[in-house]
Amino acid sequence: xxxxxxxDLALAIRxxxxxxxxxxxxxxxxxxVPFGVGPLPELLSRIAPGILWVGALLASLLSLDRIxxxxxxxxxxxxxxxxxxxxxxxxxxxxxxxxxxxxxxLTLAAPVLGVLLNLPAPGHLWLLVSLALGTPALSMxxxxxxxxxxxxxxGGLLLSLLVLPLYVPTLIFGAEAVARGVAGQDATTPLLLQxxxxxxxxxxxxxxxxxxxxxxxx
Amino acid sequence: xxxxxxxxxxxxxxxxxxxxxxxxxxAGGEALILRGPNGxxxxxxxxxxxxxxxxxxxxxxxxxxxxxxxxxADGLKPTLTVAENLSFWAAMFGxxxxxxxxxxxxxxxxxxxxxxxxSAGQKRRVGLARLLVTGRPVWLLDEPTVSLDTAATAAFxxxxxxxxxxxxxxxxxxxxDLGLDAPVLDVARFRATAxxxxxxAAWA
Numbered sequence: 001x002x003x004x005x006x007x008d009l010a011l012a013i014r015x016x017x018x019x020x021x022x023x024x025x026x027x028x029x030x031x032x033v034p035f036g037v038g039p040l041p042e043l044l045s046r047i048a049p050g051i052l053w054v055g056a057l058l059a060s061l062l063s064l065d066r067i068x069x070x071x072x073x074x075x076x077x078x079x080x081x082x083x084x085x086x087x088x089x090x091x092x093x094x095x096x097x098x099x100x101x102x103x104x105x106l107t108l109a110a111p112v113l114g115v116l117l118n119l120p121a122p123g124h125l126w127l128l129v130s131l132a133l134g135t136p137a138l139s140m141x142x143x144x145x146x147x148x149x150x151x152x153x154x155g156g157l158l159l160s161l162l163v164l165p166l167y168v169p170t171l172i173f174g175a176e177a178v179a180r181g182v183a184g185q186d187a188t189t190p191l192l193l194q195x196x197x198x199x200x201x202x203x204x205x206x207x208x209x210x211x212x213x214x215x216x217x218x
Numbered sequence: 219x220x221x222x223x224x225x226x227x228x229x230x231x232x233x234x235x236x237x238x239x240x241x242x243x244x245a246g247g248e249a250l251i252l253r254g255p256n257g258x259x260x261x262x263x264x265x266x267x268x269x270x271x272x273x274x275x276x277x278x279x280x281x282x283x284x285x286x287x288x289x290x291a292d293g294l295k296p297t298l299t300v301a302e303n304l305s306f307w308a309a310m311f312g313x314x315x316x317x318x319x320x321x322x323x324x325x326x327x328x329x330x331x332x333x334x335x336x337s338a339g340q341k342r343r344v345g346l347a348r349l350l351v352t353g354r355p356v357w358l359l360d361e362p363t364v365s366l367d368t369a370a371t372a373a374f375x376x377x378x379x380x381x382x383x384x385x386x387x388x389x390x391x392x393x394x395d396l397g398l399d400a401p402v403l404d405v406a407r408f409r410a411t412a413x414x415x416x417x418x419a420a421w422a
Contacts, residue, residue, distance in 0.1 A: 003306055010297075073291075080310070081270055082270065082286070084311060084312060
């Protein structure tokens with residue numbers, strides 16, 4: 001399992017692997033928003049938590065279709081399925097590698113990008129915490145969606161349609177935690193709920209993803 | 219000594235029955251050559267044995283954990299080197315050493331080349347070398363000699379012979395003569411009746 005995780009990281013970092021793609025997308029998206037809504041500091045700081053969370057969510061969506069599709073194309077997925085490692089562990093390792101290459105950089109970059117949107121001072125910390133709690137769920141749910149669509153040619157669009165509704169609870173609680181943090185209110189409840197979603201996704205979805213893979217490999 | 223035993227197996231692809239009533243055995247140290255026209259179900263049979271799809275009926279022993287499957291695709295990552303690709307599969311199968319596998323297919327000079335820069339035949343050799351690092355006793359090979367030149371084909375036959383001499387077994391779907399002393403099983407004799415006759419030719 002560690003070998004698979006390490007291989008996926010190496011693949012992501014080498015040429016054409018897509019590492020940094022999500023981060024660059026996030027950066028561009030966040031820079032575009034002030035052009036669209038106008039440079040009003042009050043307006044920007046009001047919408048900053050939502051924009052940053054939606055941006056992170058869309059950015060992590062970008063590389064989802066690579067999770068299994070490339071392995072399917074070159075035959076690795078068949079060989080992984082016949083390897084001693086269970087497919088549940090394959091799904092978990094893939095989700096972990098996806099998180100390290102997209103979720104983690106997004107989490108670390110978001111507070112810096114918050115400055116561009118005039119996010120008020122205590123909000124940066126809450127943004128960091130809520131993204132750190134929420135992005136693993138995005139990667140795990142996305143891995144499940146990728147497993148569902150792995151047999152389809154150009155399944156990327158269908159994957160987005162399947163996965164985005166499942167991202168809604170994470171988005172609501174994530175943006176709410178940041179908004180409450182900015183307003184100086186107690187953000188414990190949305191953070192706890194968000195942690196619960198992440199924990200639930202990590203507990204259940206590897207099995208669902210493995211079941212979807214088994215059906216798609218037939 | 220491991221023995222692959224298949225009894226009254228029935229397999230289908232995409233809902234179409236392809237083979238039925240298939241029974242055969244391969245003892246340790248033996249190979250069996252699968253023959254049959256395109257679409258007769260050789261690949262489907264091998265995928266079923268490897269545990270990638272369920273059988274419609276019948277019994278297979280041992281389970282997939284004793285079988286190493288080599289498909290049409292080699293499962294190589296273009297940006298990883300030959301040695302990195304093989305080391306990954308070695309780690310997945312709990313093995314460490316890849317040098318013997320590299321030597322068996324004369325891949326030593328290529329070990330630090332990225333797989334993207336290999337020719338089709340060289341990629342195939344790396345894909346076959348993967349069989350050696352799995353350490354599994356029964357090999358399921360689907361057209362293993364595609365894109366191999368004469369010398370590489372002979373080297374591959376030697377590797378199979380060495381594997382059989384160690385007590386392993388091999389089930390090989392191929393249309394060329396590998397020079398192995400092995401019986402031939404024509405799967406066309408076990409073709410399932412009805413729909414597959416009408417549509418069978420569509421499944422290559």
